Amino acid sequence: MAKDTFMHFLGCIIPHRYPSVEKAATLVFADLGMELLDMEKASCCPAPGVFGSFDRVTWATISARNLTIAEEAGQNITTGCNGCFASLWDANHELKHDDELRDAVNENLSVVDREFKGTIEVTHYVDALYSYAGLEKIRETVKRPFENVRMALHPGCHWMRPKNIKKKDDSEHPHIFRELCETSGATYIPYKDELICCGAGGAVRTADVKTALDFTKQKFDSLLAAGGADIIVTPCPFCELQLDLGQVEIQKLFEAEYHFDIMHVVELLALAFGHDPDEFGLTTHLQYMQRKIQPNWEVLGIERPKPEDATASE
Numbered sequence: 001m002a003k004d005t006f007m008h009f010l011g012c013i014i015p016h017r018y019p020s021v022e023k024a025a026t027l028v029f030a031d032l033g034m035e036l037l038d039m040e041k042a043s044c045c046p047a048p049g050v051f052g053s054f055d056r057v058t059w060a061t062i063s064a065r066n067l068t069i070a071e072e073a074g075q076n077i078t079t080g081c082n083g084c085f086a087s088l089w090d091a092n093h094e095l096k097h098d099d100e101l102r103d104a105v106n107e108n109l110s111v112v113d114r115e116f117k118g119t120i121e122v123t124h125y126v127d128a129l130y131s132y133a134g135l136e137k138i139r140e141t142v143k144r145p146f147e148n149v150r151m152a153l154h155p156g157c158h159w160m161r162p163k164n165i166k167k168k169d170d171s172e173h174p175h176i177f178r179e180l181c182e183t184s185g186a187t188y189i190p191y192k193d194e195l196i197c198c199g200a201g202g203a204v205r206t207a208d209v210k211t212a213l214d215f216t217k218q219k220f221d222s223l224l225a226a227g228g229a230d231i232i233v234t235p236c237p238f239c240e241l242q243l244d245l246g247q248v249e250i251q252k253l254f255e256a257e258y259h260f261d262i263m264h265v266v267e268l269l270a271l272a273f274g275h276d277p278d279e280f281g282l283t284t285h286l287q288y289m290q291r292k293i294q295p296n297w298e299v300l301g302i303e304r305p306k307p308e309d310a311t312a313s314e
Contacts (some may be wrong), residue, residue, distance in 0.1 A: 004132055004190040006078035006123065007070040007130045008036035009088065012044055013237040015081060021080055022235055023271040023280035025125060031273050032133040037075060044288060045087035047312050048158070049202040052087070058194050060101055061108040064116040068109065069121050080125045080266060082236035086158035089122040093165065124159050125266060126235050127168065128181050138183045143274035145185030150298060152189045152229035153259075154177060154219070154243060157197050171195075171296035181233050184272040188233070191227045198234075200242035210253055216246040220258045231249035231261045233268050240264050245286040261295045262287070277302065 007031075014021045017146030029036050040078070043066060057063050066088060070077045072083045095102045096118040106115050123131075127136065169176045170219040178188055194257035199205065223229055234240050244262040251257050262285065263271075270280055277283060283294060 001074050001076065002035070004034040005037065005075055007039045007044070007073055007075045008085055008129060009039050009042055009066065009070075009077050009079040009081075011079060011081045011237075012085035013241060014313055017241055017286065018108055018237045018264065020264060020281040020284055020286075021166060021240070021264045024264065024266040024275075026277050027280060028129075028266045028269045028273060029156065032129070032137060034133060035126065036078070036232070036291035038071065039066075039069055039077070041068055045081075045084040047083055047203075048087040048090060049083070052090075053115050053273045056103050057101065057108070059087070060091045061105045064095060064105045064109060065096075065112070065114060067092055067120065068114045068116055068233075071117055073118075075121060076121045077125045078125060078128045080221045080235065080237065080264065082156040082158040085122065085124045092118070092120070092122050101309060111221060122169075124235065126159060126177055129265075129269075134179055135179060135183055138180070138269070142183060142185060142272045142311050144272055144301070146268075146272060147185055147301065149186040149231060150189050150227075150229040151181060151184070152191060152223050152226075152232045153181060153194060154198060154232055154234040154239055155195065156234060159200055176237060177265070181268060184268050186231070186268075189223070189226060191219075191226035191229075193219045195303050198239040198242040199246070200238050205298065211250065211255060212242065213250050216242055217254060217256065218248055219243075220247075220250075220260070223260075229260065230296065231263055231268070233263050233265055235265050237264060240313075241286065245290070247287050250273075257261060259296075261300070271300070271302065277304075 008021060024034055046062045095116050109115055153172055155177045160169045163171040182188055196213055199212035203213040232243055240262055247258045
């Protein structure tokens with residue numbers, strides 16, 4: 001099992017809504033000498049707050065089928081989604097420690113000629129970058145530091161919690177995600193509601209989008225009370241969607257206007273490593289497409305051709 005090679009579990013939101021995250025991840029991992037392998041025939045993780053709440057064995061069976069793909073390849077999994085990480089990590093952990101659940105799951109898996117063996121581990125991009133690549137190597141790879149950029153963070157819920165089992169970080173006083181993001185050179189801005197849910201989780205967004213946006217608006221107002229920030233960085237594409245598209249939805253539902261550039265951590269690092277935004281599709285974010293606007297290139301310190309320059313070059 002190669003230390004710096006991972007099966008790449010994309011989940012649903014990244015390929016369907018934020019393919020820029022997938023491309024940014026491939027660029028960042030390659031720059032750091034790490035390899036991401038396509039995880040062919042993978043399915044939904046499945047969503048832990050939905051499937052897991054209704055039927056534990058069904059949830060664990062679907063998740064275990066994904067785990068067996070990585071087991072067959074002899075590689076650990078990495079994913080850039082907090083929810084996917086929670087589902088895969090939790091299932092992997094529970095199946096290794098619960099004989100009754102493992103027997104029930106393997107009975108189901110036998111129908112498709114698969115068996116969970118418990119031979120691999122599940123990591124998040126944050127784990128892989130922080131623990132395998134290391135902060136020093138990441139800093140050395142930065143070519144375009146985010147000087148004078150004010151950065152707020154949204155770690156999300158599922159990567160760190162429950163902390164007594166996952167032991168990834170202190171979920172009440174986290175530092176790993178912050179230290180990883182600070183390698184970009186941006187200045188971290190703490191705010192009161194940094195650690196609350198974005199509002200989308202647990203199928204709240206699906207059931208009642210207005211209630212979900214109440215959480216999002218509270219986070220934005222808390223950040224503004226702390227002096228504001230230029231960008232908000234998250235390790236989760238579902239949180240990214242809620243914070244990004246949520247600004248458009250809040251404007252319609254609450255008539256309150258916010259303009260934060262939202263980035264996944266690998267998008268932040270791709271820019272910091274010197275990649276052009278068009279190389280991974282940063283401007284395809286939902287708020288940019290719906291509002292017909294661009295990121296704040298000047299604040300981000302990224303030079304872009306002016307419209308007249310682009311016309312002249314043609």
